[in-house]
Amino acid sequence: MLFSITAFLVVLAVLMHQLPAANHGRSHPALLLRKVYRTTIIETIAGGSGPLGTSVLRSVSSSGSSVTATAPTTRSS
Amino acid sequence: MTELDYRFQAMGSDVRLLIGERLLASAPPPLEAADRERAFVGEFSDRLSRFRPDSDLSALNRSPRASVLAAPLLRAAVRAGLWAAQRSGGLVDPTLVRALERSGYDHSLDGVEPASLQEALAQAPPRRAAQPDPAARWRRVAVDDHAGTITRPPGVMIDTGGTGKGLCADAVAIRLAGYTRFVVDCGGDIAVGGVGAQLKPYEIDIEHPLTRRSIGSIKVARGGIATSGLNVRVWRREDGGYAHHLLDPSTGSPVWSGLIGATAIGGSALEAETLTKMALLLGPAGARRVLAKRGGVVVHDTGEVEAIGCVAGQIAEPELRAS
Numbered sequence: 001m002l003f004s005i006t007a008f009l010v011v012l013a014v015l016m017h018q019l020p021a022a023n024h025g026r027s028h029p030a031l032l033l034r035k036v037y038r039t040t041i042i043e044t045i046a047g048g049s050g051p052l053g054t055s056v057l058r059s060v061s062s063s064g065s066s067v068t069a070t071a072p073t074t075r076s077s
Numbered sequence: 078m079t080e081l082d083y084r085f086q087a088m089g090s091d092v093r094l095l096i097g098e099r100l101l102a103s104a105p106p107p108l109e110a111a112d113r114e115r116a117f118v119g120e121f122s123d124r125l126s127r128f129r130p131d132s133d134l135s136a137l138n139r140s141p142r143a144s145v146l147a148a149p150l151l152r153a154a155v156r157a158g159l160w161a162a163q164r165s166g167g168l169v170d171p172t173l174v175r176a177l178e179r180s181g182y183d184h185s186l187d188g189v190e191p192a193s194l195q196e197a198l199a200q201a202p203p204r205r206a207a208q209p210d211p212a213a214r215w216r217r218v219a220v221d222d223h224a225g226t227i228t229r230p231p232g233v234m235i236d237t238g239g240t241g242k243g244l245c246a247d248a249v250a251i252r253l254a255g256y257t258r259f260v261v262d263c264g265g266d267i268a269v270g271g272v273g274a275q276l277k278p279y280e281i282d283i284e285h286p287l288t289r290r291s292i293g294s295i296k297v298a299r300g301g302i303a304t305s306g307l308n309v310r311v312w313r314r315e316d317g318g319y320a321h322h323l324l325d326p327s328t329g330s331p332v333w334s335g336l337i338g339a340t341a342i343g344g345s346a347l348e349a350e351t352l353t354k355m356a357l358l359l360g361p362a363g364a365r366r367v368l369a370k371r372g373g374v375v376v377h378d379t380g381e382v383e384a385i386g387c388v389a390g391q392i393a394e395p396e397l398r399a400s
Binding site: 055056057058059060061071072073074075076077 | 081082281
């Protein structure tokens with residue numbers, strides 16, 4: 001009986017010693033982050049506030065690329 | 078990468094700011110900077126308006142004195158006009174106010190529906206290139222920053238509108254130097270800057286003056302790009318004829334050069350604006366010379382689009398003619 005318990009504890013100790021080593025050697029699964037283009041309109045002020053009295057459209061674009069929501073356009077004015 | 082897209086109306090046009098992330102920790106957040114620049118553009122526009130009696134420019138033009146005390150903003154704007162005149166050999170002349178008024182441009186046309194450009198072209202005189210005014214009144218205008226004055230012969234009125242939007246775009250661009258990348262679009266006169274833009278240039282669309290659709294796009298990493306056209310400020314005079322805002326300095330009359338639109342790339346928005354006006358005033362042959370170095374696009378009276386210089390390889394458009 002005493003021999004069985006001793007043998008069990010020895011096996012348990014060996015397993016506990018080996019477990020962290022096994023975990024350490026295993027490669028982690030790859031984590032892929034994809035940036036998705038997003039445009040968020042923060043605020044639209046119709047009529048505007050302050051002395052300028054114009055409307056303002058503000059939005060924030062987040063992207064993995066440098067492409068903006070709509071390209072700036074050169075035009076006659 | 079995060080970029081603020083901020084739009085408002087000023088200078089009789091749509092103004093748009095694209096502002097990237099802060100390059101310097103001391104710079105305010107992009108939205109705060111955009112609000113600040115909106116106020117700047119509004120003040121710039123109000124103080125330099127030819128149509129506001131309370132503007133700095135109107136005060137200068139009203140003054141009977143030869144030498145007039147002027148604030149730094151007005152001095153900078155007049156200097157820009159003189160720079161454009163020098164750069165263009167007198168073609169982009171800031172002293173044509175009276176001729177503009179005689180042509181009917183004596184009040185703001187903001188919000189006024191333009192006349193039909195096709196009808197105006199059908200009635201226009203034979204096409205010819207513009208020439209500088211032999212009198213070159215602009216050479217007698219002087220800005221003295223030390224004394225804080227502008228000196229010109231009494232009676233010579235100055236219009237800073239021809240170069241105003243380009244100058245404004247450049248001024249805002251300088252003020253946005255603390256951001257990774259930015260575009261300042263003042264009614265189509267555009268300044269581009271920031272280290273990020275040099276690494277990944279912005280694609281700038283070019284609008285066709287007749288169809289208002291995109292001709293194609295040009296990649297711009299720094300400096301300026303501008304477009305001039307006859308389609309927005311064209312009107313019918315009381316005598317039934319048509320006029321527009323780009324005058325031949327040698328005659329004081331609207332120019333009909335064979336081109337209805339021109340786009341130019343420049344080292345700054347001010348230079349681009351000057352080059353595009355030169356191209357439009359000189360017509361097809363002159364435009365090819367003016368735009369050859371930095372590249373550009375012209376639109377003929379027929380609506381045909383012609384890419385010039387290095388731009389020809391950048392724009393993918395089936396019916397485009399390259400030279």
